[in-house]
Amino acid sequence: MKFGGTSVGSVEAVKHVIQITRDSIGRGQRVVHVASALSGATNQLLQAASLAAQGDREGLEVVAAELEARHKDMAAALILDRAVAAEVMDEVRHLLTAFVNWVSAIHILGEATPRVLDMIACLGERMSIRLLAGALAAAGIQAQPVESAGLIITDNNFQAARPDMEATRAACQQQLLPMIDDGIIPVITGFMSSTPAGTITTLGRGGSDYSAAILGVSLDAEEVWIWTDVDGVMSADPRRVPAAYTIPSLSFKEVAELAYFGARVLHPRTIRPVIEAGIAIRVLNTFNSSHPGTVITTNGQKPVGVIKAVTTIDRQQLITIEGRGMLGVPGVAARAFGAVAETETNVILISQASSEQSISFSISSEATARVVNALERMFAAEIERRDIDRVWSSGLTTIVTVVGAGMRETPGVAGKVLSALGHARVNVIAIAQGSSEAAISMVVQDEDAGKAVRCIHETILEG
């Protein structure tokens, strides 16, 4: 069971977690917990580090004091035994001291390396597991905090480390099974991992879902349950579309597209290892635990309904390489994406006009300057010869994606979506269809995104 930031972020939330754990034990389940940092904590930690790298350490002590107070208030309310609460807080304070020291070092050096940022980023989880395990123990449930350095073993690709599943399985079986056999619930840090040598890494933002998946597979779990703050995977982001509803079941393909195209309810890398191992994933609401939520299973049940959800990725920009001289010249695309890859930028979507006079692709706006720069350098000779007229970036855009495996057998889906957008007077800048045919994406102007999502939801998903 993985509990997200809001699910461990308040006294009320942790009381729900305690009840959920009791219910699970009552059903005779052997359970392992994975916890996120308290909601907002990871952002606070990383923001302090990034400000320090820019020469500003003023807010550092304030952040440390805030985090200390928040954990302390929760510990006081959840762990009535004063001595135990004090023990938890000693460890929290110890971690916050490390935080202040590391960020001070960043401030002095004027630089934050990905390696140090990972050490700082996972401090939130290292604090929250102590609080949660203490609260469970105070409620009479045997639980023990477990840090996942040395448990989830990865390469040294900091900030998005990739697990070595074999080494991880061995470590998990060795360290966790004896605890579970003794009736103790391990409360494990999400997000955090380490190299074989013990250097701290993380699995990327939102990576606690991925931690749960990796641990589930390594322990041969029957199911992986992701506890969050909404009733499962929904037809749209409920913050954006109030009429969004829960999708009772989703295929692997559908949920993979949904996660990739912006539904942050599940980290995109979570799904594959679990499904490959034949383990079901459930997405459930900590604050409404009797709701059945969403189940994601391997066995390809016949898709019900054509379009199941609409998602968005905002703050994108479309980069276009344009020129008549590109016509039929082989290798332009390869060189273009080679240059983009050199900048370590993730290309979310590609669309090429059939005339071959332009290639467009969508990237996060934060990367636009360096990508345009790299392309201009790569094609300097072609630009000089006028074979390529220009490399340019659009204004801010949003990728709107409709997802549903049933689209494969159903003609006219794209038409229906586009005409809905037409009626709402939303201009579509580019279109791309995923090769799995479980998704169609449209690029629209940022300011049209809300309207686009609501009109698709209203006319197709509610219809």
Ligand code: ADP
């Ligand atoms: P956690 O901290 O539990 O991991 P996240 O904030 O990462 O929670 O993810 C849950 C949030 O994802 C929800 O509160 C919701 O606003 C957002 N979300 C976006 N798209 C969807 C969707 N299609 N279904 C459910 N939630 C979504």
Ligand code: ASP
């Ligand atoms: N706390 C981490 C983050 O905010 C990981 C997670 O919550 O999944 O990115």
Ligand code: MG
């Ligand atoms: Mg999350």
